Amino acid sequence: MPLLLILIFQSGCMTHALWTNGDLDSFNDPAQNPNLHLFAASQRKDFLVVYDEFSERHSKIQTRAYWLNENELRIKKNVHRFL
Secondary structure, eight states: OHHHHHHHHHHHHHHHHHHHOGGGSOOEEEOSSOOOEEEEETTTTEEEEEEEEEETTTTEEEEEEEETTTTHHHHHHHGGGGO
């Protein structure tokens, strides 16, 4: 029984840290001006998407890129964030 109480209290502290730790509540989203570019890659039969992303944690903008067709399922899973 004492071991169970220790596990419960320790996991509660961890959960509290997840909600109160300032490093964990930041986000990355497309920048206000994303500077979006699309490049056709005919050999891959895909498009390279290049855009600027804003990082709240670092308060800076950095360039990101991904293959559009290759990441179609991941895009569909996350599109609800922007609607």
